Structure formats: C-alpha cells, structure tokens
Amino acid sequence: MTNTRSYFPNLLHGADYNPEQWLHRPDILEEDVRLMKLAKCNVMSVGIFSWVSLEPEENHYTFEWMQNVLDRLYENDISVFLATPSGSRPAWMSEKYPEVLRTNADRTKNLHGLRHNHCLTSPVYRKKVRQMAEQLAAGFGDHPAVIGWHISNEYGGDCHCSTCQASFRHWLKEKYETLDALNSAWWTTFWSHTYTSWNQIESPSPLGESLVHGLTLDWKRYTTDQTVDFYQWEAAPLKEKRPDLPATTNFMEEYEGLDYWKFKDVVDIVSWDAYPTWHDNEEEAVQAARTAFLHDIKRSIKGGQPFLLMESTPSNTNWQPLSTLKKPGMHHLSSLQAVAHGSDSVQYFQWRKSQGSSEKFHGAVVDHVGHENTRVFKEVAQVGKSLERLKEITGAESHPKTALVYDWENRWAINEAQGPRNIGPGYEDTVQKFYRPLWDMGIAVDVIDSEQSLEQYDLIVMPMLYMIKPGTAERIEAFVKRGGTLVTTYWSGIVDENDLVWLGGLPGPLRNVLGIWSEEIDSLHDGQTNQLTFTSGNLSSQSYQLKELCDLIHLESARSLASYDEDFYQGRPAVTVNAFGEGKAYYIAARTEEAFYTDFLKQVVEEAGIEKNIQTELPRGVTVQRRVKGERSYLFLLNFTKEEKTFSLHDKKGWDLIHQESVQGDCSLEPYGVRVVREE
Amino acid sequence: MTNTRSYFPNLLHGADYNPEQWLHRPDILEEDVRLMKLAKCNVMSVGIFSWVSLEPEENHYTFEWMQNVLDRLYENDISVFLATPSGSRPAWMSEKYPEVLRTNADRTKNLHGLRHNHCLTSPVYRKKVRQMAEQLAAGFGDHPAVIGWHISNEYGGDCHCSTCQASFRHWLKEKYETLDALNSAWWTTFWSHTYTSWNQIESPSPLGESLVHGLTLDWKRYTTDQTVDFYQWEAAPLKEKRPDLPATTNFMEEYEGLDYWKFKDVVDIVSWDAYPTWHDNEEEAVQAARTAFLHDIKRSIKGGQPFLLMESTPSNTNWQPLSTLKKPGMHHLSSLQAVAHGSDSVQYFQWRKSQGSSEKFHGAVVDHVGHENTRVFKEVAQVGKSLERLKEITGAESHPKTALVYDWENRWAINEAQGPRNIGPGYEDTVQKFYRPLWDMGIAVDVIDSEQSLEQYDLIVMPMLYMIKPGTAERIEAFVKRGGTLVTTYWSGIVDENDLVWLGGLPGPLRNVLGIWSEEIDSLHDGQTNQLTFTSGNLSSQSYQLKELCDLIHLESARSLASYDEDFYQGRPAVTVNAFGEGKAYYIAARTEEAFYTDFLKQVVEEAGIEKNIQTELPRGVTVQRRVKGERSYLFLLNFTKEEKTFSLHDKKGWDLIHQESVQGDCSLEPYGVRVVREE
C-alpha cells in the first residue's frame, strides 16, 4: 500500500492569496511579502478566483500582474500552488454564453452569481476552461515558484439542463446497455414507472421523480463521475506541461454531493478545507474527534500518503452561524492536529481580509488593520515556527491496523431509503460514535469506503452498512476467516448496489459471517427506550439504554452476548458474536447510549490485540496519533481541553520537536497543548 | 336510512397484490397463492399500478399476465377487486402528451414522476383513462374472480393548467350565472378585486390571489366536483359492463383536499386506507379514538351501510416519520376495530414487499424473506381466522342516536379565514376532543357533515360550525324543537356558505336556537389562561381552565350554566343552555381543558337519555361498539391498553365469536384484546 510520495522538501505553511484585489495598492502587495516572511509562510495558493483578472474579455489575457506576483514570491522563497479559476467564471461569459449557467433540480435556470454556478457538461464552458488551463500552462508552467496545480475550488452541486440530461442518459446506456436492465435495477414496475424509451428518463426533481431510489443513486453517481471527468479535463493541459508537478483539488469536509473516493486515482495529492466549529456548546473533543475523522478519510483515500490541509481559518469564519474566535493555543493545536493525521501542510483561507463583498469578515492572517501586531498574526507565526521544527516529518505516513468503514454510496442510499427512520436514519452520526472511542484510546484508524482492500487490517468497524456492493461481502468473509475482527450493526446487509433488498433473509450476504437472521426492525419514538444487558464476557450484567432502532434477530451460528430487557422482544439477542474461521464477527442489534461504544470497543480492541499508540489510559480530551517515516516514528500528543493534562508515556520516550526537550515517564500538556515526540 | 346492501357473502380478507413486479419469478407467483391460502385471504386488489404492464405502448395491450393471475386466484377461491390503473400512468404517455401532466399552484409544470400527477381535466388523459377502463371491462368484466371495481387509487391534488382554468370558469358560470353574483358572493370590492370579465379569474396561487376566501372555497369545491366527475368518467365502462358489481375508490383518512361526502351517491361502497401511528408517545386510546372517528365518518357517508378497509399495514409503514412495529395483538385488535365500526373487510397494502423503489420497506403480509415463518405473517393469519369466525356479521349495520358534525367545507373556510387564531384555529382537534368522551363511554356515533338529515338523532354535537349553509339552521331548529339536544361552541354561526359574515348579530342563524348574542371573541396567547366555573346543575362549582379562544356573549333567551372567573369578562356567561321547543341547545363559549369535555358530555348524555352500548363504566382505554343485523346484535369489546382489563357487562350476555365461549357478568379482555359478542 505504499504508493506514498513526498512531493515537498518541507512542511508547507501558507494561504490563499488574492493579490488581484489589491492591484490598485502596490504598497499593500509589497507589504504582503514582508508579512509572509514574518509569518514563516512558504507557499501561497494563487489565482483561485482570478478569471476575470486573467481574461477580462474573451480571449484577451492579462497575465502580467500574475507574472509579477509569482516573480516576487519566488524571489522571496515563497512557492505557489497555481489555481485554475473555474470555481467562478466571469460575468461576460454568462452574458455571452448563457448555456454555461447551471439549471437547478426544479428546472429553474440560474442567473450569473455566487460560485459553482456552471453546467458540468456545457461544451462551451469546457472549452473555455480548457483554454484557460492551456494558457496557464503556457504562461506559468515553467515558473520556478510553481510547485503544484490547484484545480478549481471546492467542486460541488449538479446541473439539470438538457445537455446534462443527454449526458446522463448516455452514462446510463453505458452502464446498463438495455432499458430492461435499467428497469430491473430500478424496480420500475413499482407505481408503473417502467421506462419504455431512454428519453423518458429525467434526473430527480421536486417537480418530477424523487422516489425511484435507483434513479437518485445513479444521478449521484453520475454527478460524481461527471465532476471527476471535469477535473481531469481541466487538469490535462497542466499535467501535460508539467507531469512532475502534483495536481489536487480541495475537498470540503464530508460533502455529501461527491463521492471523494472516486478522485482517488485522478488527483496526485488529496487536499481539503477544514472548518471545525471550535468552542461551541459541546465538549471540545467532539469537534476534535470529528475533525480527526475527516483527516483520516483524506489520508486513507490515497492509502496513507500525506495530504494537504489546503484551507483553514487562522481565527474564525464569517459564514458559519457564529464567528467564534479560536482561543489562544487552539489555532496551533488544530493546525498540528492536521499534521498528526497525515497532512504535510497547514494552509489558510485567507492571507488578507478582502475589503468588501461576502467574505470580508472571514478570518485571515492579515486583518484589515494591515499590520502584524495582532493576536492572530502571532498565532500564525507560531505555527510557522513549529512547522519548521517538524520539517523532518515531511512525507511521513500511517499504517493503522484498524479501519472504520464510511461509504458515500451507502450514505446516499440509507438517507434516501424511506424507512425505518425518516426523521433521520443517523448514519453519519453513528459512524462518528464508533470513531470517538478509538480516538479516545489513541488508536490509529483508517476511514475507508466499502470497496477497499481489507488485507492490511486486523479490526474492521462497519456500522450500518446498508448497501453491500459486489465483492464487499466476499472481502469481509475472507477478512474474518483469516482472523480479523468485524464489528457491525443493525441496518446492515439490507440492499445490493442498486438498492434492491436482498431476498431470502437479512442481513443478506452478511448472514453467513454474522450467523444471524434479522426478521424485522423496530423504530422507537423519541423518548421511548429499551435496554440491553450483557449476559456473558467482561461486560456481563452491564446494562445500556437503547433508543430509536431495535433489530429483532434470530441466532443461527452466532451466540448472544447481550439481550433485550423490555418490550415484546425481551430476552431476544441484542449483541451477538459469531466465530467464523479464525476470526470473530460482532453484531450490535440496536442503537445504544454513548457509554456502550466506549465500553464495548474497549473490549473488542483488547480481544483483537489492537495496539494503542501509547499503552496508557489517556485523560479525556487527549489523544495520541502517530506518523512513521522509514525507521522513525513520531507521536503527536494533543490536548483538546482548556486544562493542563498529565499522563504516563508508559514505555515511550523521545525528543519533543516542538518544545525542543526530551520527554519520558509522566508527560504534561498545556491547555490546548501539543507535543510532537520523535520516538527513541 | 337503510340503504344498506350486502355485496359479499362473508367478511373479506386480503391485500393489494402486484404480481407484475414478479413476472420474472414464476416461482414467487406460485408461492404467493400457497401463502394466501395459509393466511386465509379471500380477496386481492389487482392492477392498481399496472398501467405500463397492461399497455406498454400506446394502444398495445398486454393482458395475458393479468388473465393468468385472475385465473390462478379464482382457481384457489380468491376473489379480486380489479383496479383501474389511473393512479399512475406510464412514462410514454407523459412523453407523448405532456398536457396530461399536472400544473402546480405556483404555475410550474410537473415532470413525469411519483403518482397522482395528472391533469383532472385533460381531454387526452380522460380519453386514455376511458379506453383503459373499456379494455378492462371487455377483458375481465366477466371473469368470475372479479367481485368489484377498485377505481383508481387515493385521488388527491389539483391542477392549475390553462385547461383547468377554463374548466373552473365554466363551473363558476354554471354556479353564479353572472359576474355580479360572483363578485357579491366573494365580496370582491374589498381591495378592489372586482372581476369585470370571466377570464380575469385564476385559481388561487402563491403568485396571485390567495386571500379572496370565496375564490379559495370555490376552487376547493370545484376540485372535489372535478374529481367526482373523473371518478364517474373512468368507472362508467365498468359499471356499464357489470352494473351488478360494486365500484369504490379508496379514501385517505380525513384528507383535506377532497370533500368525501360528495362521493356519497357515486360510489357503491365507501372504502378507505387506515394508517394510525400505534405506539407513538400518546396514550394508545388517542390513536384508537381518532381511528374510530375516521371509521365512523366512512360508515356515515352512506348512511350506515358497511364499508371496506381497503388498505392497512400488517406491521408498519415506511413513509411515516418512524416505521414502528405493531406490538403483538395490535394488528388483530386494530383489524377488528375496523369491523366493529362497520367494515366488511380487512385489507392490506401490501401482499408482498417489493424489492426496490420507494415503498420497499412498507409492511406486507410476505416479507423479503419470502416465507410464512414470521411474526407478521402469523398475526395476519390470526386475523384471517377471526374473520372466518365473524362471517355472520357480514352486512351488519349501526344506528346511532348521536351525531357529531364534522364538515369539510366548514373546515376549509375556518382554516382559510384569517382570525381569530392564525397559528391554528384548531377545528379538527376540537372535534376530536368532543368525540373522545363518547368513545370512552361506549356510545355509538355517526360523524356527519352539516348537510345531512338530523331526523334519526337525539343528540347533535357540533363544535365550531363556523359556516352555516342554507338549510342547516332550519334543520337544527327543527331538531331541537322536536326534543333534540344540541351542543355547540364558540366560533359557530359566523358566515354563510360564501364565507360572508352574518350581519345583525352573531351567531347569525343560530342566535335564535341558542338564545345568545356573541359580541366579540378574545384570543389568548400561549400560556395565558382564563377559567370557567359552573354555577348550577350537577357540575355546580366545578372549575375548568380555559385557553386560546374566549367568546364574549350576552344572554338573550338562554340561561348561564357557568361563567368566566378572570379578566375583564369575569362573571359573563361561559356555558349556556337554551330551552327551545321540546329540546335544549348548549353553547360552550371558550376552549377548555380536556376534563371539561368528559364531564360535560357525561352530563349531557345522561340528561338527553342517550343509551350506551353497555350500561357500565368502562376502564380507560376500553370501548364498546355495536353492529346490528336484523334481530341480531353484536357487541365489540376492544381493549386499547397493554394491560388486561376487567369490567362488568351489566345486563349483557352472549356468545364470544372470537374465543368461542359464552360471556356474562364480569368480562376480561387481554392486553390489546378483543371480544365480539353475539348478544342473547
């Protein structure tokens, strides 16, 4: 799995930089460079929203300002991710070629405005995007400042225009070949929905079809494919010019609209934009674990290869419900968290606050005041200093033995499915609930989709895997058979890749490995509860409250570990384990209170012999992550509380690269403190 | 009132059956018949969503599979309701004739999709629907399996296309003859809305007119009329072919969009689809009483004639917020509840769960597992067994002496009216509040609209009858004069059938019979309360909390029974009674807490001499209903609690047809238990 490649000589530190907003203020452009060096920035992302500045009228290119910017940055040892500007095209293009504008699901046609407002298929738009990429390749491909290509920005959304409808139908024909095959896959006989010509197929719409789940699923798949294709189309001239430079596009957290795994083979590096809402009303560790989870997805997509934190805010955002400031230390901590999980960069949106328009109050390295004497600037400079000290970590990887399965197509299907809980099936939240105890224990985790190889893992946690795609059940069986430990839950093994329910007994192709038959599933109203009590094992006689979903199962080859305490299914199994080959497969039949996740996973981890990053009981809110580079191993100790925390390093010792001191025995972390320890 | 007619030799038990989904699986079609017999099913509804399977291309009919299905069912003694498939037309029709697609109130045109997406007026659609009905009549009218026609499915919605606008204007011309008459009825001088040509009239729209209440009312009336007309149009060929077979269309609970009373003379049997949310967070009796109320409406529409429970779920739905399972016994109990209130059938949606699309998780007799060894199948079979034992009840009727008035047009008007409580006037809920104590006492009730004859009743409960249509006040006066007891409330007698307020003093034409003048009505904010205290009668000195609406009335010929305790109207009458002819008319001036309904109706019932089904105090959650056939009378004892309940049968005794035992004296009901007692 080591397809890792280290593109950069050191950890990157930088920001989105929009000099085109300040061309009338050369003094400010000058000052920018002085401040970048003060903040120890070594990279800037340039050109992301510069289309109209690069091509103010059709085929008239004005690249001089960009040339000057790249020159000046290069002279000052600052590298550049050069962006294609397709995230927001100029007004003249919408005016001249209205077909580039997006059509919404309700078939209204957009006016020019905002961002991401383009048809993914439009031949005109594709032509324009290609021309711009070619011009950028020609103009700046050989510029020594440029170290990579930042393709577009935060792809998202879909287009329902007639060109896209034709394209979708073409995609369907490629996939299904015949209408009969499509009708079968979508079970269109239901409600007399059988298509008798390809032209009858329209993308899902609130004005038309929204309940043929196969159609909805395929539309989402198509939109991902079309976006991947769009990415490749605009990246091609740049990769052709400079195959040695990495290309990436910045992802948005766990954005539902695109299956990011489908970019696995087409981006050279994964990068993403992280905007956790620190200091909200939940325990800080909730955001921390959620963000860790998102980092782990990004690292896992390319098999452990370092990724880039392409955007984050140095202070606050302006588009979230509240623009809460990061408290002192939190910026440093959250930046290092990214590195801990595999990022080779800490980058910001944005270098300097714009004077006007919609994101003028978005946090930036340089505030409107214009100088470096701000709390935020100093915190940024502190991160710059730490990243310099961590230089040797550049390119280090992670090789977890545990994987958590989180699958986009499963998510789409489960959320569209109708039943058993339309007020929110809770897939995303449930996966988080299983991630959290692993984070608490300091256990490294890959977060993968259900199509990945399981060969490198010892423990697979796979909640609510409703959709079993071809090959998945086989891989799971092989995994358990050779000694792996599987943990799964209710509402798994329900449908195939077309959202057709498995006939003959659920959980369908998982029935064998789990050794159970699920007859029916109950859905409890808010406030209604049941309870499970363990009847054997270390948790014996421990009870946990249940809510929302309770699966009524029958044992086949499995044995019961815990059973229901209430209602007409009292006494029936609620947690089971099935010995299968050399391994074990656990099934959790109901949705539990949070203590269950902690206690149960602790047992499973112990039994499965999964190694923690440090063999110690970590204080609540503290986690440990690890990166490895050749022979060297680096422990990241992260304290997501506002209190100092002390704990034993057990048998670990080493050199704290941040504090430049050796650590062993008891180790303390400041409030929001972080240590990075090169292990001896 | 005995227009009752018994169409069937026994109680029906069956389901919607969609064999067209499984034509590729003859083994499953074969298995279906075996399972139907196991479940004691004797009827299937077939063809409801089969249009594309019956006519896959225009004028090309493929009836062979249907022929086979009917033959096979008939051979196995299973009858058929044959459906017209107009609930969901094929995609080819929308493609070829886009005018069949519905136009929404905001004047957007729908795409093909979902169900019920047709223009009610479209000549093309009507032609196609007629052709299909003719083909079905010709193809299957003489098939011995067919025992009735299931016309379309759950009619609903409206269409605002230009064809419908023209049709609406035509309807208005028929009704009003002149624009002057229309302008007067709609009081269009307000806000200068006077129409000076018919073409200026458009159906209500969020983009146009929404506050001319007369227009809105007439649009709703028109939509009902057009739907009734559509029903007749598609039923005609079938009735022509087989006038002896009953035709019905399945209603949806108390669906606001159609005044089901207008179907009274055009359907042969009333049928409906019941989906109570058992086991939600309210006391079970709330759902039970609400469902009983809905059954009573359906029975009342055709004057007590048995109706059909055309759809219900054997376990759960998949389209409600939660898919809660019915606990053991509840399916049997709720099925028998339908029979208790006058149904001659228990039918399900659906026989077998579909493998895909939007209702794949909707409860069914046969689950995806495909065999009979499920809890649900067994509960269904139990119902089949009970229905066999109740065979002699087929065709039995009810003759309540009490009627509750619940009027669709009143509901439309009260909800559109603006003032005095736009956050929810609460009509529907208030009617339910009056129904519940009657159900608790085991008193048989007809639920009628305000246009029905009152001759057969001794007690009329008529809350919030805001709209008094021509003849209603006269019928009410005559009813009270000849000795009847009337109970009505605040916000009654406000407008005429055009939503024009009665001038000269409210409650308008009810002022005489009630003997009061209502000067103004107060609207209390949430959390604000008042109180009434009885000053005479059995409830003397009893107090009840008031909320939301308090009517400020003056006594004319009435006398005060209770008065307000607070605010500036302290001391003014809050409950009054007026002796009128031989009878009495009660007026409740304010919205009360729930205890009031119980205590007050108990008094009224006693004074009016209304007979309970059993002269006993029933345990909370238990009710008694009765059906009568010739000399024979059947008591249904129903326990909607999860505890065993015991109570005295008083002077009743008889033979429990379900448990096959005689009962008298103290009688106990199991949790969710039911007894059906043929009285001696």
Added chain:
Amino acid sequence: MTNTRSYFPNLLHGADYNPEQWLHRPDILEEDVRLMKLAKCNVMSVGIFSWVSLEPEENHYTFEWMQNVLDRLYENDISVFLATPSGSRPAWMSEKYPEVLRTNADRTKNLHGLRHNHCLTSPVYRKKVRQMAEQLAAGFGDHPAVIGWHISNEYGGDCHCSTCQASFRHWLKEKYETLDALNSAWWTTFWSHTYTSWNQIESPSPLGESLVHGLTLDWKRYTTDQTVDFYQWEAAPLKEKRPDLPATTNFMEEYEGLDYWKFKDVVDIVSWDAYPTWHDNEEEAVQAARTAFLHDIKRSIKGGQPFLLMESTPSNTNWQPLSTLKKPGMHHLSSLQAVAHGSDSVQYFQWRKSQGSSEKFHGAVVDHVGHENTRVFKEVAQVGKSLERLKEITGAESHPKTALVYDWENRWAINEAQGPRNIGPGYEDTVQKFYRPLWDMGIAVDVIDSEQSLEQYDLIVMPMLYMIKPGTAERIEAFVKRGGTLVTTYWSGIVDENDLVWLGGLPGPLRNVLGIWSEEIDSLHDGQTNQLTFTSGNLSSQSYQLKELCDLIHLESARSLASYDEDFYQGRPAVTVNAFGEGKAYYIAARTEEAFYTDFLKQVVEEAGIEKNIQTELPRGVTVQRRVKGERSYLFLLNFTKEEKTFSLHDKKGWDLIHQESVQGDCSLEPYGVRVVREE
C-alpha cells in the same frame, strides 16, 4: 428646526372608510353617518381601494358614488383624506397590460392578486396612475370636504422585471458614472465578480447574486428612490391642483424595505399605521416602548412637526398570529400615546367590518352587528371625547435634547454583512434596548438616522453604527468636541457607505473620538456568557452578564470604566470613555444583560445633565412625554400597567385636560390610565 406647520384646526379622529363595499345598501351608508357623529369622528380616509369602483373599465370613470359620499360627509362636518387607489389596481388592467404585474426576486412573474403587486417602473402603470390622480384632482380637488391627499397605501416590495433592471442600471450609471467605480465600490474582484458591461448587472436574486453586498445595498437604495419617485409621480396632479392641501403616504412601523427618511422632503406630513400586539406574553411596557420608539421616528423625520396616526385598530387585527382584544382602557391609552409623541390624529383601519374577503375579521369601529351598542364602539367614542378636550394641543411640537440613532442603511448593511453573528446580529433589538431606559425615565428622545444634524442635541446614543457614511464621523466629532455626550457600542465604525471595511484599524473614523482600537470581536454561542465589572465611577464593582458579542479592544486615549471578567480577554476593557474636546464618548464593547442599559444610561443622563420630563422616579410601566406649543407645555402621563400607579409630580402642576381637574403633588393614574396636563 421649526419647520412645523399646523394643517388642521383640531385633532383628527376617524377611519378608513370603504362605502363602495356597501353601495347596494343605502341604509347602511345612511347609518354610517349617524354612527360617525356618535363616535365624534371628524375625518374619513376614502378611496384607498376604490380603483375598480372609480374606473370599472379603462377610461370609463364612475365618480358619482364618491361625490355622494363626500357631499354627505361634508354636510355632516366630516372631513376627508382622499386617497389615490394605486395600492390595488383593477383586474382588467392586469389582464390588458400584464407588464404592470410585479416580477419577484426569483424572476417568477406574479399573477393578479393581493395588493402592492405592481411594477414600480412600468410606463403603462405609471400612466394609469397619473390619469387617475388627474381625474381625482379634477373631480374632487375643490370639494370642501377634502383636507388632504392620502397617496396610495403602505408602499412596499420591489420588482425585478426587465424594465426595472434597465431602470436600476440607469440609476447605477447616474451614481457611479463608470463601471470601474462601481467595481471598486462593490469590491467585485472577490470571487471574480467584476462586471465588464452594464448589462451584466442584475438585481439580487436567490437564483443569481446574493452575496455582493454593495449590489444588495444599492438595490435597496434604488427601490427606495424608485418608490419615492413613484410617490411624487402620483401626487403631482393633486399637489398641482391644490398645493395648499397636505399630501402624505402611510408608513408601516419600521418596515425594512423602504428607508422612510428619504420621504422627508416629499411628503407634507408623515403618517403611519400602528399595530402593536398589546397583551402578549411580555410586560406591557415592552410593546409600549416599542410603539413609542416608532412614534418618535415618525415625528423626527420631519424635525418635530406633528404627524398622523393614519391607521390603528379599535380592537384587534385579523392578520397577526392572534387576534387578541384590547382590554378596557387600552384603546384610549394607546390612542393618547400617539398624541403624546406628536400625532395630531387618531385614525383607524377600519370604519366598518367588511362582510367578506381577507380582512373581514379585522377590528373596526362598527362591527358586523351594525349598531353602536358594543364595547368597542364605546371605547372609540371615549377617544373622540378626549380628543375634543385636547383640541388646543393641535400642532404642538417636541424638542428633545437626546437623540437615538437608528439608520435604515446601517440596518440593511448589518443584516446582510455575514459575520460575526449570522443567526441574528440583533441591531433592531439592541437599539430598542437603549431606548427603553430613556422611556422609563420619561426622557424625550428623537430617533434619527445617521445623516441628520446633531446640533440641537446634548446626548447621542448610537448603538452598532456599523456603517459610517460621509460626514457622519465629522458631525459626531464636532458634536462631542462642543460638549456633547456620545454613547456607542461594539460593531460600530466598521464599513463605509459601500460596505467596504475601514482599513488601518477599527472603529475606523470613530477611532479618534472614541480613543480605542478594536482588534477583533468574539461571538459566543447561545448559553455561553462572559461578565463585565465596573472599576470606577458610580457603578464601580457592579457586574453585568455579557453574551453573544464581545469586542476585544485596546485603549488609545480612552480610559477603561469596566473590564471583562472571564475568558482569555479577562481584564481587558469592556466599557470605556474618552474625553474629547468639551465632551465625552462612551464605548460599550459587549452585548449586556438588560439591567446594564438601565443603570448605565441613568449615569450617563445624569452626568450629561439631560432633563427628564418630570424630575421623579417613575413607577415601572409609566412614562411621561411632553408636547410644547408656543408658551404652553403639555405633559402626557401614561400608565401601561393594569394597576393604579401613584407618583410625585415633583415641581410640576397644572390642569388635566382629560379629567378636567387640576393636579399637583402626588398624582395617580388608573389602570391603563392617562392624564394630559397643561403645565402652569
């Protein structure tokens, strides 16, 4: 500042009168006059929604009925505000000229319906409106009953049709001259939004641009300008015919969509429609102070000149969530409150309840019952009697020394700004919070926008003045320099008139006068709090809870009065004062609990030597307002509680015009009581 002019010989009392609804009932029209005299009404607003009655077909005018109405009113000593009927045009016009119909922001075109549904720019509509005004001028301009022109009704909304787009572009060209200037002002380089032709500019739309704040601001400004222009266009023929008669248009409370200050020079009298929700769940004084605030705005617009209360309800509305009745006394009290704040009239919507359509349940002087024997009629007559007794007050003015700044453009900008609190920046509410203690103390206040002269004031309270327009900072500096006291808060001095952030340190042009630098602002989640404690002055060691927004400032020339108690900004200044010239400038850095406003403003008022209307501590819920006419001064004592309140008049004494008695020493007010005292 005395541009005051007294148009009327006495206080006006009257209502909107819609005789066109009752032309078929001459008996009712006759009865109306009798009842008007009984209610002591001396003015009626006629013709507001009469277009179709005045011009039932194009160019065919039917004015006879209006002539009769005016004659009859005049004969009975009742004057008339004659209205132009443009608030609701006839259906025939929409039918014949669809271009008069409004286009919504989402570019859907409206159908005919409701009110205010016209294009502001449509040449056809403007032509028709002008013709009607000319006809009215010719027909009734010389009628002796007419004492003023009621132009249209409650202007509001905007139109996005292509005609309006062209008009908007024209307005922008006039304002900016070049696209470069516009692009700079709107900071369009952000997200590549630079316009390269005027035709690319479209009004804000959910389907297009919504985040270019400069565009949104200018669209709102344009809409106000276009509405002012529309007003002038339709008023012109009437003013030309009768320049001596005042023209007005009735405003709606603090309607966000129109900057009412822009009507300052074009209306002769300000008038408005007041609909407070008395008796809701808040302390009565909350509505009272809010209503007082709205009155004060209306009086301030024309520099203290009396305004008109053009609409209010005699009892309740029908369009608010609840139609709560005014309790006895409240109608009299709230009517006199208007007069206390400068109104020369008390007028109602509506004279008589309409029989049908959307406002049939809106309160009126004459109810559907049709006679005078109602509680409401009597309360109205009581107001009529009081107004007669107050005749000498007609034309009296107010000259407060305190001004509260409340600025429409600031409001638009702050609400669009995105950050730091998108869940509600709370501008409007915060201004109210500062108004309330002044009302409690009985201090007269002007409520002005930020473009007004400050010369007549000693104290300026200016919360959250985010936008500093040209000249404002200079006026504020001059004001403080000459000895004035300024109170302002966090989130002030952030942007210029184009919503461009001030560079170089906030609060931008207020930094000098305030003597502070604001580095960053924190946004607290709901439930999170901080605290400030005063460290000097009379409030020393007093603490107040903080929430939502906390500004982190540095002292420059200011000194700290209070500091933060918690979080990382503990100890930093939270309230500051800067001595500047002869005056003082206070800065409140955080959002506080309500007690702070009371305590702090009390101190400020004392130190600034602001005179209360009575030098006494008023009971909670009681306020005192004053009007002055030449040598005479009138005190209005108003009790907004349901208890009798007694307090000392201090050195005041005089003659109570309402109760016709002299008052001095201790004075008591009945529940909801009012006294109007001519001071000796």
